[in-house]
Amino acid sequence: MGRLFGTDGVRGIANKDITADFALKLAQAAAFVLSEEARSRGDRPRAVIGHDPRISSDFISAAVAAGLASSGVDVFDAGVIPTPGAAYLTADLDADFGVMISASHNSAPDNGIKFFSRGGHKLPDATEDKIEAALGSALTPIGSEVGRVTRFADAEDRYLLHLLGTIPHRLDGVKVVLDCANGAASAISPQAFSDAGAKVITIGNDPDGNNINQGCGSTHLSALQAAVVAHGADLGIAHDGDADRCLAVDHTGAIVDGDHIMTVLALALKNSGQLARNTLVTTVMSNLGLKIAMQNAGIGIIDTKVGDRYVLEAMREGGYSLGGEQSGHIIFSQYATTGDGVLTGLHLAAQVAATGKSLRELVAVMPNFPQVLVNVPGVDKSKVDSDPELQALVLQASEELGDRGRVLLRASGTENLVRVMVEASDQGTAQSWADRIALLVERRLAL
Template sequence: MGKYFGTDGFRGTANENLTADHAFRVGRFLGWYYGELKRRNGDDSAPRIVIGKDTRRSSYMFEYSLVGGLTASGADAYLLHVTTTPSVAYVTRVDGFDCGIMISASHNPYYDNGIKLINGNGEKMEDEVITLLEAYLDGELDAFGQKWQELPYAHDEKIGRTVDYIAGRNRYVGYLISLGMYSFRGMKIGLDCANGASWNIAKAVFDALGAETHVINAEPNGTNINNNAGSTHIEVLQKYVVENGLDAGFAYDGDADRCLCVDEKGNIITGDHILYIYGRYMKERGKLINNTVVATIMSNFGLFRAFDELGINYAKTAVGDKYVYEYMKENGCILGGEQSGHIIFSKYASTGDGILTSLKMMQVIMSKKQKFSELAAPLIVYPQVLENVRVKDKSAAQADPDVQKAVSAAAEKLGDTGRILVRESGTEPVVRVMVEAENEDICRELVNSVVSVIKEKGHTV
């Protein structure tokens, strides 16, 4: 994680720690950098960079600032307008753009925003490019064998242009529709678009595939994105599905790169359930390449036990869909994701895609002719207790021999009936102590046994 860019881009409160000037300078760097790469390879054409945005009020400000920077550096900026993060990744990859930019703060409130960078392969931007960009933002850029106090401006016919590229978004919609292997005719489906980027895409896809589509939270006004809506407020969709007698419901976040689901009874279908349902489906059909599903260390213990029973192997990565995708790419895996609903189907996409995830769940429902609740029922989700302990020094607290001894004792007591996970927060002075076991009392007892030692040894603030 860099100074400005985390695992999911440069994110902050609009015009506080992420400003219009930051966006202009990001555009200046990207336009110059990709132009310089082209020139050094004997190509004098302008870099082509595609931009999408979600429905936040500040997204327009950041879009125009990025365009100003890109064109000032000689790049052509192609505008997808309001669209999803996975659509930007798709268009960048399929249409041969040098890179893509998504303006979104995902599931955060409307007053936050972010800049996500996507490389020419439709993947999250390489760390080495992010490092150079951050050096430029700090006035310390050293690239291509020299130091750059400021970047050159384009002049005359080399100044970049802006191109309306809504056709790219429409082509992405067509791509999603083409992945529908079954007609959804006769199925009543609820969609919660979080007043975000999926508001004008998701319904079009489900309608085209024949569903009776019921949509909520698809009236964005710039300030209502994620407000009591979408995957972070799944209870809204749960109630809606039950009250309207729907067969399934799908809730997206602000930029629609993740999806949580609701079965016909109103139960939540988490990312772990999605990995289980689709992993099992692919295993049964002999199409689970490498017989491996990629999850993170935060997936529920019950998921791993269920995979053991099915004879499916699994890998556990650090938290973050970036790490899930990196493992999948390196090891040739086709399915991976997070409990939060970032699910990656690498045969079809290079990033998490909420609408694609909902289509894949519908594929299993239609293929197996089972209700959503029946598909999810075999996965037993273990009770979980998580306590965040604010400490003076995260590393010192975890390295304390007495703390390690308490963790080992808890793990020994659990045996193969649960697990304990102690990890540092990536953004706060916090150690997270989490236990999953067959009942909540055991979880609480073992969490307390570790937290009490952390406190007794004087690590807490």
């Protein structure tokens, strides 16, 4: 049996993998592990719980709340709120831990459960392993020692005030289209942008429990592109289902990905003296153009493995203030403990308002190198870094591309699959090398 926790909590098909019984038992195991410190102090443990609006979140969050309360944990139910909102409220309330019910950018049939430690931080692997090992263990308080479940009445207001308090410039005069993915940001994102002074047009903000991420949001940008052009907006912002990421669209409808967003924000933080250690934390998948833009600006780059948890780890270890992924998980450590799509969108729009420049102009400082990604399934991924013929071809490609391109081979963490990524100064060269290397991966590493 594989590890229960994935890269972002426990996820699966609701009522098949994530059943009410499983959610209750997982919550009891989490309470057993995460409330240990509070119990040792003689305090009643407290937890914040939030969820996205998919239909299964109601019964799963109820089961989680029941599991926690039956373990003596007082539960503050924040209702529908973005993942970063749940993390913020965990810290703001000084709760012992937090829980978010969401499957992020997945479709409605899926759902998931993720936990935050005190302070709103994602759990390290070792703590997740303790929770998994504790499944079947349960605290059994009785009488007045059982926990209460209380509606966290001002949860959204607290988070909203926090968001508004972070932006360096009001958004007066900026017209923005928001695509909320029919998800957790459907209410709070339009409110935040409106309160900040922007003229707001919304799409994908009518969740019915089944339409989350359905043809909208950061995984389906065509609707946002069309809306921005149709309304003559300055920019568009797209969230995913739990709003921990943000992608954008400029006034022409061109996509602005996480690398472009980090470029704009890193330069803004450097100019204001707030870019800690003058360094940006990215993953190995970030575009070469981002690295060149940062080099030209005198900003250092630290690369991590793919996954926002690895970016977060590097930021916490090194004391860095900005990091993120091409996919739009952008982390401001000064304001958040996880990626926050609403926060990111507000700060991006604030740069448009503050500079008087279009988003297209702001991102133009980053050259965009074509990236080609080819997935090769059904191969022995363990040999990807050791096969001599494959390594020789990668070296040949790297030497030919020089400093105007690169090759990256990555073994999938969950499948017998190797990802081949090639960057080059033109699409044809990138595609040619990617196809050639992928064919050799298929031949040399076949199972």
